[in-house]
Structure formats: C-alpha cells, structure tokens
Amino acid sequence: MIKRYTLERMGNVWSEVNKFQKWLDVEIAICRAWNRLGKIPDDAMREIEEKTYMDESVVERIHQLDRIYNHDVLAFVTAIAEQVGENGRYIHLGVTSSDVIDTALGLLMREAIDILVQDIDALLPVLMENAFKYKKTVMMGRTHGVHAEPMVFGLKFALWYEEMKRNKERLLRAREVVSVGAISGAVGTYSNIPPEVEKYALEELGLKVEPVSNQVVQRDRHAEFMTAMAITASSLEKIAVEIRHLQRTEVLEAQEPFKKGQRGSSAMPHKKNPITCERITGLARVIRANAIPAMEDIALWHERDISHSSVERVIMPDSAIALDYILHLTKKVLEGLVVYPEHMRRNMDLSKGLYFSSKVLVALVEKGLSRDEAYDIVQRNAMKAWDTEGLMFKDALLQDPEVTNRLTPSEIEKIFDVNAFLKNVPYIYERVFGKY
Template identity: 80%
Template sequence: MIKRYTLPEMGNIWSEKNKFQKWLDVEIAVCKAWNKLGKIPDEALKEIIEKTHIDDETVERINELDKVYNHDVLAFVSAVAEQVGENGRYIHLGLTSSDVIDTALALIMRESLDLLIKDVEKLLEVLKENAFKYKNTVMMGRTHGVHAEPMTFGLKFALWYEEFKRNKKRLENAREVISVGTISGAVGTYSNIPPELEELTLKELNLKPEPVANQVIQRDRHAEYMTALAITASSLEKIAVEIRHLQRTEVLEAQEPFKKGQRGSSAMPHKKNPITCERITGLARVIRSNSLPAMEDITLWHERDISHSSVERVILPDSSIALDYILNLTINVLKDLVVYPENMKKNMDKSKGLYFSSKVLVALVEKGLSRDQAYDIVQRNAMKAWDTENLMFKEALLQDPEVMSYLSKEELDKIFDVNEFLKNIDYIYNRVFGREYS
C-alpha cells in the first residue's frame, strides 16, 4: 500500500522487516522444539537464540542473497545462519518453506487483526456516543432517496453501532480461523520431522496445529480473513456514502470536518467537499475487490503450488493497511462531524406534512372505511397539497368535507404530532445497548 494511506503501526506489522522477524520467530521455536527432542544441543540453541536477529542490515543481506538464489526463504536461512556460524546448520532442519511462511503469516495476520479489532472498538465508542448525543434530534427518514417518515439522527448511529458489533465478531472469528500453523514438511506427511516437533513449536508460538495441511495451510482460512475485512470496509463505505448525501448543498444536514487552512477546490474557493468520505468509499472498493482473488487462491494444484503467493503479497498487506486507515478516517470524521439540526427541520417542512399520510390512512381505516377507500382519500389530499403552493397537507385535510365527516380537528391535531413517530425510540435503544442504556 502506498505511504499516503499507511498508518505507522499497521505499516510496521506488514513491513519486510517484521515478516523476516516472524520467520525467525518460527525458526527459533522449531530449534527449541528440536532441543527438547534431543536433536539440537543446548549450547547450539543458546548460540542461535543469542546471535540471530533481524535488522536493516540483515534485511539487506537477505535481499542480496535472494537476487542470487531467486528463493527468499533460502536467502533468509542463509543470512541468519551466517550470523551463527557452524551451528547455523540447525536452522530450518527438516522444514519446507511453507512451514515457515504459512506459520509466520498466521502470526502477522493475527497481529494485524488485533490492531483492526482495536480500531473497531474505538469506532464503536464514537458510534455509541453519537447515538445518545443525537437520540432526540429529529430528522426526515428517507426511502429511495425520498422523504418517508420522521426518525432521529441518533438512530442512524445506533444502526451502525449494531452493524459494527457484527463486524467485530467477524474479525474475531477470522482471528480464530487464521491462528493455525503447520510444521509438517513436504506434502504435510511429517516425513523428516516428528509430529511432536509441530506440537512443541506451535505451543511456543501460541498457535493451533492445522489438522491436515498437505504442504500449505488451506487458503479458505485466508479467504475468511479477507472477506471479514471486505465486509467491514463495506460497512464503513455505507457510513461514508450517507454522510456524502447529507452534505450535499440542497440537503446539508451533516458535514464532515473541514480543518483550519484546508482548501476544498483549486478553482472554487467556496467549496467544502466530502473528500475524506470519498476516500473511504474508494479504498473500500479496493479492499472488497481484493477479497475475490483471496477466494480464487483456495484452489491450488494438488498438494501445493505458489499461484497464491504473489497474490497474497499484495492483497493481504494492502487490504489490512487500507482497512486500518479508513477505520481511523471514519473515527475522525464522526468525532468531529458537523450537524445541522435546523436544516433537518427545514428539510422536513419541504414535505408539507405529507409524511403523516400513513397515520391518517390508519385513522380512517379505524373509523370503518375500507383500506382502498381510505387510501384514495388520503392520496387525493396529499397530491392536492403537493401540487398547490403554500398548502400544507393538514390544511388540505381540514378543507375536505369527506375527511372531516370521519375525523375531528382534535383527532387530526393528535395525528399530526411528530412525537408519535418517535415513541418507540427507547425500545430500539434498549435492544441495541442493553443494560448500558438508561
């Protein structure tokens, strides 16, 4: 992922240096296991642990050897073995490349998910805070982009909060699924290493053994990681698109923060564009599209090929880095979101009270009319109000003798109380926030 969209902590997790460090962690865990099984002497193990390391110079040496070997694992093994000397021969004993790569990749993905889960937890805090902050901020609910019935702005945040509880669970499930390793040798048959070595190694790394691995950990696990990221990114895009709509000049009910000194357009100095939310949308598309090759990676030839390898070098770091980035962008947007309750009220008035039509319909049916009769009466007056300048829906109803033969003015006044739409908000909040709500 390009530096522009890379935050330091996640960038370090997916750095080349950390990759080699995780490879070394696996190799040392294997050496410790061999030592317990009597294969590597104590002094040799001590020297391996003390002398092997990954720094910038080691990374440079690995890359230098890779240009000769055209095999990064062998280049890595040679580079760290050089640090030890004669006892370096014990490093990578009995292993195949996938034992190291796949087990280390599980460590990196787990580390990555730990950070992403923390990001989601921070976002949940902001969503909850805004849900309660705007719990009673009345606005127009829209369906098909058209005014429907009143709701509150806080309900949007409650809905997103509930969705991100599911996203957190998806990421936690993915963490469980990818936290496996394999130390089983070529085609996974333990031909040069005992199964006990795998048990000891993975216990050291706090990973579970892949029950059957052939030569690689099966890529349905990695696909689950990627789809969890893709769904989470899509949820972020949903929030971003909503804000982009609400920021439109003719709507202007909410607006992403615009910092002091920020400039919106090279040509039009008046512009405040929703560029952050648009960036969230764009990177969500990248993450989502990367989930498809992850699923295609599930199908490998026989016991192993490396068609997945080049794909994963791109999609795993890029998607993890991008999701970390847009999660933090969303947190920042929502923390400082600019909200215009007065515009919400003005926009509601543009409907001329037509959103009460459903309640008038129900009231007429309760008076004994058939649904079709009631619908025709309400629709007739709704269209009259819509097509007549300065005529509100309620006034149209009051002027209709047929309506007034069934409903009194007092009954209409009660029907046209916006709070009737909001009477069950507490019920919804209790379901979402549980005992935390009071």
C-alpha cells in the same frame, strides 16, 4: 499500500523486518522443538538463540542472496545461518518453505487483527456518544432517497454501532481461524520431521495445529480474514456515503469537519467537499476487491502451487493497512461531524406534512372505511397538496368532506404530532445500549 494511507503501527506489522522476524521466530521455535527431542545439542541451541537477529541490514543481505537464488526462503535461511556459523546447519532442519511462511503468516494476521479490533474499540464509543447526543434530533427518514417518515438522527449512529460490533465479532472469529500453523513437510506427511516438532513449536508460538495440511495451511482460512476486512470496510463506506448524501448543498443536514486552513477546490474557494468520506469510499472498494483473489487462492493445484503467494504479498498488507486507515478516518469524521438540526427541520417541511399519510390512512380505516377507500382518499389529498403551491397536507384534509365527516379537526391535529412517530425510539435505545 502507499505511504499516504499507511499508519505507523499497521505499517510496522507488514514491514519486511517484521515479516522476516516472524520467519525467524518460527525457525527458532522449530530448533527448540528439535532440541527438546535431542536432535540439536544444547550448546548449538544456545548459539542459535544468542547469535540470530533481524534488522534492516539482515533484510538487505536476504535481498542480496535472493537476487542470486531467486528463492526468498533459501536466501533467508542462508542469511540467518551465516550469523551462527557451523551450527547454522540446524536451522530449517527437516522443514519446507511453506512450513515457515504459512506459520509466520498466521502470526502476522493475528497481529494485524489485534490492531483492527483496537481500532473498532476506539470507534464504538464515538458512535454511542453521537447516538445519545442526537437521540432527540428529529429529521426526515428517507427510503429510495425520498422522504419517508420522521426519525431521530441518533438512530443512524445506533445502527452503525450495532454493525461495528458485528464487524468486531467477525474479525475475532477470523483471528481464531487464522491462528494456526503447519510444520509437516513437503506434502504434509511429516516425512522428514516428527509431528512432535510441530506440536512443540506451535505451542511456543501460541498457534493451533492445522489438522490436515498438504504442505500449506488451507486458504479458506485466509479468505475468511480477507472477507471479514471487506465487510468491515463496506460498513465504513455505508457511514461515509450517508454523510456524503447529507452534505449535499440541497440537503446540508450534516457535514464532515473542515479544518482551519483546509482548501476545498483549486478553482472554487467556496467549496467544502466531503473528501475524507470519499476517500473512505474509495479505499473500501480496494479492500472489497481484494477479497475476490483471496477466495480464488483457495483452489491450488494438487497439494500446493504458489499462485497464491504473489497475491497474498499484495492483498493482505494493503487491505489491513487500508482498513486500519479508514477506521481512523471514520472516527475522526464522526468526532468532528457538523450537524444542522435547523436544516433537518427545514427539509422536513419540504414534503408539506405528507409523511403523516400512513397515520391518516390507519385512522380512516379505524373509522370504518375499507383500506382501498381510505387509501384513495389519502392519496387524492396528498397529490393535491403536493401539486398546489402553499397547500399543506393537513389543510387539504381539513377541506375534504370525506375526511371531515369521519375525523374531527382535533383528531386530525392529533394525528399530525411528529412525536407519534418517535414513541418507540427509547425502546430501540434500551435494546441496543441498555439505557435511554
């Protein structure tokens, strides 16, 4: 992922120093397991532990060797063995490349997920705060982009809050699924290494054993991690798209923050564009697209090929870094969101009270009309109001004898109370937050 979208903490997880450090952690854990079984002498083990390290200079040495070997794991093993000297021969004993790479990748994915979960934990209170801040801010609900019935703005945040809780659960499930390793040799049969080495090494690393590995940890696990990130990104896009729609000039009910000194257009000084929400939308597309190759990585030739390897070097860091970034962006947007309740009320009036049509329909049916008869009466008056300049829906009804013969003016007035649409909002809040 390019530096523009990389936050330091997640960037450090996917840095080359951290990647090779995780490889080294795995190699040291394997050596300790061998030492426990008596294969590596105590003095050799102490030397391995004391002399091995990872920093930028070691990374450069690995790259130098890789240009010769064209094999990064062998380059890594050689660079680490050089640090130790003669006892470096015990490093990578009996294992194959995937034993190190896949086990270390489990550690990296777990580390990345922990950051993403913390990001969601930081976003959830902002969603809850806005849900309560706007719990009585009446606005028009829309379906198909068209006025439907009134709601409160806070319900949007309550809905997003519940969805982000589910995304957190998905990521935590993915954490459990990917927190595995395999140290089982060339085709997973432990031909040159006893299962005890795997058991002891993975216990030290805090990973579970892959029950069956044909050299590699199975990629359905990684695909679950990638799809959990893709779904989370899609939820953030949902929030961003809603704000983008609400910020349109013709609507202008909410607007992402526009800081002092910010400029919206190179040509039009008046512009305040929803560029942050558009960036969230764009990066969500990248993350979602990366889930497809992750699923295609599940099918490898026979016991293993490396068609997945080049893919994962790109999609995993890029997706985790991008998701970390847009989680932070979403929090920033919602913390500084500008809301225009007066515009919400103005926009409600644009439909001339037609959103009360469902309640008028029910009231006429309760007076004895068939649903079809009532529907025709309501629709006729709705269309009349819509097509007549200055005529509100309620006034059209009051002028229709078929309506006034069945509903008194006071009954009609009672129907046109917007609070009737909102009477169960507290129930929804109680269900989501346990309070109202």
